[in-house]
Amino acid sequence: xxxxxxxxxxxxxxxxxxxxxxxxxxxxxxxxxxxxxxxxxxxxxxxxxxxxxxxxxxxxxxxxxxxxxxxxxxxxxxxxxxxxxxxxxxxxxxxxxxxxxxxxxxxxxxxxxxxxxxxxxxxxxxxxxxxxxxxxxxxxxxxxxxxxxxxxxxxxxxxxxxxxxxxxxxxxxxxxxxxxxxxxxxxxxxxxxxxxxxxxxxxxxxxxxxxxxxxxxxxxxxxxxxxxxxxxxxxxxxxxxxxxxxxxxxxxxxxxxxxxxxxxxxxxxxxxxxxxxxxxxxxxxxxxxxxxxxxxxxxxxxxxxxxxxxxxxxxxxxxxxx
Numbered sequence: 210x211x212x213x214x215x216x217x218x219x220x221x222x223x224x225x226x227x228x229x230x231x232x233x234x235x236x237x238x239x240x241x242x243x244x245x246x247x248x249x250x251x252x253x254x255x256x257x258x259x260x261x262x263x264x265x266x267x268x269x270x271x272x273x274x275x276x277x278x279x280x281x282x283x284x285x286x287x288x289x290x291x292x293x294x295x296x297x298x299x300x301x302x303x304x305x306x307x308x309x310x311x312x313x314x315x316x317x318x319x320x321x322x323x324x325x326x327x328x329x330x331x332x333x334x335x336x337x338x339x340x341x342x343x344x345x346x347x348x349x350x351x352x353x354x355x356x357x358x359x360x361x362x363x364x365x366x367x368x369x370x371x372x373x374x375x376x377x378x379x380x381x382x383x384x385x386x387x388x389x390x391x392x393x394x395x396x397x398x399x400x401x402x403x404x405x406x407x408x409x410x411x412x413x414x415x416x417x418x419x420x421x422x423x424x425x426x427x428x429x430x431x432x433x434x435x436x437x438x439x440x441x442x443x444x445x446x447x448x449x450x451x452x453x454x455x456x457x458x459x460x461x462x463x464x465x466x467x468x469x470x471x472x473x474x475x476x477x478x479x480x481x482x483x484x485x486x487x488x489x490x491x492x493x494x495x496x497x498x499x500x501x502x503x504x505x506x507x508x509x510x511x512x513x514x515x516x517x518x519x520x521x522x523x524x525x526x527x528x529x530x531x
Contacts, residue, residue, distance in 0.1 A: 229248075229249075229487075229488075229489055230247060230248055230249035230250075231248040231249075231487050231488060231528050231529060231530060231531065232245060232246070232247065232248070232290070232528070232529040232531055233245070233246035233247075233248055233485075233494055233503070233526065233527075233528050233529075234246075234266055234275055234290075234526065234527050234528075234529065235266075235494075235496060235503055235519050235520075235523045235525070235526050236259070236263035236264060236265075236266045236277060236278075236523065236524050236525040236526075237263065237519060237520025237521055237522060237523050237524070238262055238263060238264060238498070238521070238522040238523070238524040239520070239521035239522040240520035240521045240522070241258060241259055241260065241261055241262070241263060242256050242257060242258055242259060242263070242520045243256070243257050243259050243263060243266070243275070243277060243288075244256050244503075244519035244520055244523070245257070245293070246494075246503065246517055246519070248487055248492060248494075248528065251505060251515050251517055252517070253517065253518070253519060255293060256520065257288070257293050259277050259279060259286055259288075260277065260279025260281070260282040260284060260286050261279055261280070261281035261282045262279065262280040262281040262282075263277050263278060263279055263280070263524070263525070264278050264280050264305075264306050264307070264524045264525055265277075265278035265305065265306055265307040265308050265319075265320075265525050266278070266524075266525035266526065266527050267308060267309070267310055267527055268290060268310075268527055268529055269287075269310055269314060269315075269317070269332055270314065270332075271314070272290055272529050272530050272531065273289070273290055273291075274287050274288070274289065274290060274296065274332075275287070275288040275289070275290040275293075275527075275529075276299070276308070276310075276317070276332075278301070278305040278306060278307070278308060278319070278525075279305075280304050280305055280306055280322075281304075283301055283302070283303050283304065283305065284298050284299065284300070284301055284305070285298070285299040285300075285301050285305055285308070285317070285319065285330070286298055286299075287299060287332075290529055290531075291531070297335060298335075299317070299330050299332060299335055300328075300330060300335065300336070300337050301319050301321065301328055301330065302319065302321030302323075302324045302326050302328045302340065303321050303322075303323040303324045304321055304322040304323040304324070305319045305320065305321055305322075305328075306320050306321075306322045306347075306348050307319075307320050307348055307349060307350045307391075307525075308320065308350055309350040309351060309352045309359070310332075310352075311352065311356045311374065312352065312354060312355070312356040313356060314332075315331060315332050315333060316329050316330055316331050316332065316338055317329070317330045317331075317332050318330075318350055318352070318359055318361075319350075320343075320347040320348050320349070320350050320361055321347065322346050322347060322348060322364075325342065325343060325344065325345055325346070325347060325363070326340045326341060326342055326343060326347070327340070327341040327343055327347060327350075327359070327361050327372070328340050328341075329341065329377060338377075339377050341361075341372060341377055341378075341379065342379075343361050343363055343366075343370045343372075343379070344361075344363025344365065344366025344367075344368050344370060344382075345363055345364070345365035345366045346363055346364035346365045346366075347361050347362065347363045347364075347370075348361075348362055348363075348364055348389075348390055348391075349361065349362030349369075349389055349390050349391040349392040349403065349404070350362075350392065351391070351392030351393050351394050351401060352374070352394070353394050353398045353416065354394060354396065354397070354398045355398060356374060357373070357374055357375070358371055358372065358373065358374065358380075358416065359371075359372040359373075359374050360372070360392040360394075360401050360403070361392070362385070362389035362390065362391065362392050362403055363389070364388045364389060364390070364406075365388075367384060367385060367386065367387055367388070367389060367405075367408075368382045368383060368384055368385065368389070369382070369383045369385055369389060369392060369401065369403045369412070369414060370382055370383075371383065371419055381419045383403075383412075383414055383419050383420075383421065385403050385405055385408070385412040385414075385421070386405035386407070386408020386409070386410045386412065386424070387405055387406070387407035387408040388405055388406040388407040388408065389403050389404065389405045389406075389408075389412075390404050390405070390406045390439070390440045390441075391403070391404045391439075391440060391441050391442050392442075393442040393443065393444055393451075394416065394444075395444055395448050395466065396444065396446055396447070396448045397448060398416055399415070399416055399417075400413055400414060400415060400416055400422070401413075401414040401416050402414075402425075402442050402444065402451060404439035404440055404441070404442050404453060405439060406438045406439060406440055406456065407438065409426065409427065409434060409435075409437050409438065409439065410424045410425060410426050410427075410439065411424065411425040411439050411442065411451075411453055411464075412424050413425065413469060423469055424469075425451075425453070425462075425464055425469050425470075425471065427439065427453075427455060427458075427462055427471060427474075429455075429458055429460060429474055432458050432460075436456075436457045436458050437455050437456075437458045437460075438455060438456030438457060438458065439453050439454070439455055439456070439462075440454045440455070440456050440481075440482050440483070441453070441454040441481075441482055441483040441484045441495075442454070442484075443484045443485065443486060443493065444466065445486070445490060445508065446486075446490055447490075448466055449465070449466055449467070450463055450464065450465065450466060450472075451463075451464040451466050452464075452484055452493055452506075454481040454482055454483060454484055454495060455474075455481065456480055456481060456482065457479070457480050458481075459476060459477060459478065459479050459480070459481060459497075460474040460475060460476055460477065460481070461474070461475045461477055461481060461484065461493075461495060461504075461506065462474055462475075463475065463511055472511075473511060475506060475511065475512065475513055476513065477495050477497055477504035477506075477513055477516075478495070478497025478499075478500035478502045478503075478504050478516055479497055479498070479499040479500035480497060480498035480499040480500070481495050481496070481497050481498075481504070482495075482496045482497070482498050482523070482524055482525075483495070483496050483524065483525050483526050484496075484526065485526045485527050485528050486508070486528065487528050488528065488530045490508060491507070491508055491509065492505055492506065492507065492508060493505070493506040493508055494506075494526050494528060495526070496519075496523035496524055496525065496526050497516075497523065498522045498523060498524065499522070500516075501518060501519060501520065501521055501522065501523065502516045502517060502518050502519060502523070503516065503517045503519055503523060503526065504516050505517070
């Protein structure tokens with residue numbers, strides 16, 4: 210919004226900047242759709258049909274491409290992020306669930322849950338570079354800020370696999386608690402936070418020594434321990450706070466990164482699964498699978514401001530810088 214003030218000394222134009230508007234993409238696992246949300250109006254502006262059982266979702270080519278794991282089609286679909294038109298299909302192994310892009314923009318690393326591999330794909334050429342054997346039921350994918358180390362979590366093996374991206378070889382395997390779901394590096398690359406859904410913890414791993422430094426545990430008054438299931442993890446870009454989705458506990462935990470202590474729990478929708486920040490870091494969007502909505506968290510005030518209805522079983526979320 211721009212306001213003009215006419216002063217006695219002359220005409221002065223002042224710009225009053227409101228919050229930046231971004232585009233939020235949400236994959237709806239049961240509807241085979243992606244909901245498109247305007248972050249300013251907090252309304253669904255469009256819904257696009259995609260492949261079967263969409264889960265992992267990400268941006269590539271500096272936000273120009275939207276990538277969607279069509280898990281039951283065994284492919285990754287590419288859409289133009291602005292026009293929402295289909296661009297092409299990328300190859301993948303069986304049942305792609307989550308993926309992560311190299312910080313340089315290529316290649317793409319895909320967790321193939323049914324084949325116990327990580328598939329490395331050149332997104333420009335549309336070809337498989339190599340396949341990396343990992344543990345049983347790979348899911349979580351995290352990559353260091355410099356792109357040198359990839360971490361995959363295997364749900365049944367209960368391990369975080371550290372992979373050297375230059376050689377595409379596994380360099381270490383770290384045992385964590387039961388059913389690890391997600392891996393997230395701190396912005397400085399010093400630590401990896403791995404959530405364990407059944408174990409009910411987040412393991413904090415030293416990225417160099419690959420030793421577990423400690424674990425974050427969760428206790429919510431009035432909520433049974435077996436309902437507290439850590440899944441998605443996001444760490445603020447200043448590295449001070451981590452946000453952990455706690456599944457059927459219907460909470461997002463706010464954790465002080467330095468002390469690894471929970472500061473508070475934010476009540477969101479039902480079965481909160483994944484999360485993503487807006488590029489300015491001011492809002493955090495969460496996907497709530499069984500209430501079929503998205504919650505919006507004000508990061509500075511640490512409170513939920515609104516929920517937006519989307520499709521059935523929203524799973525993944527990514528926010529574009531436009």
